[in-house]
Amino acid sequence: xxxxxxxxGVALLLFSCESQKEKLINKWKASEIDLAGNVxxxxxxxxVFIAFNKDGSYQSNILGExxxxxxxxxxxxxxxxxxxxxxxxxxxxxxxxxxxxxxVLTYEDHGMKRKLSFIISK
Numbered sequence: 403x404x405x406x407x408x409x410x411g412v413a414l415l416l417f418s419c420e421s422q423k424e425k426l427i428n429k430w431k432a433s434e435i436d437l438a439g440n441v442x443x444x445x446x447x448x449x450v451f452i453a454f455n456k457d458g459s460y461q462s463n464i465l466g467e468x469x470x471x472x473x474x475x476x477x478x479x480x481x482x483x484x485x486x487x488x489x490x491x492x493x494x495x496x497x498x499x500x501x502x503x504x505x506v507l508t509y510e511d512h513g514m515k516r517k518l519s520f521i522i523s524k
Contacts, residue, residue, distance in 0.1 A: 422500060423478045429453040430505050430520035435465065438514045451523060460485060464518070466511075483507070 432450035435442045442465075452462040460476045474487035483495040498506040498517070505520040
């Protein structure tokens, strides 16, 4: 009986992670960026996006990001997106919330907490 419950629990966990991964695969356009309390929105962030592709690659345009960091690979590890650029720079982005049309990520960069809110790009 315990092994059946364990197997069921593992299956539910895998299904949950897969559903989360499937939701991520899309092009996300920034709707708001919070840089340690300084909130940016509208035209200031019009070109900011991140696209997670099914093949494990990504493209992005995030404020302050070098061009060499705009492409690379990503993996989902629980609630953390591990993003590795073509120049081998790595970021760990925490998923604060994820729905079918909204994504909120948080991470720290040079000691500054950043919160990125995205909507599906049309």
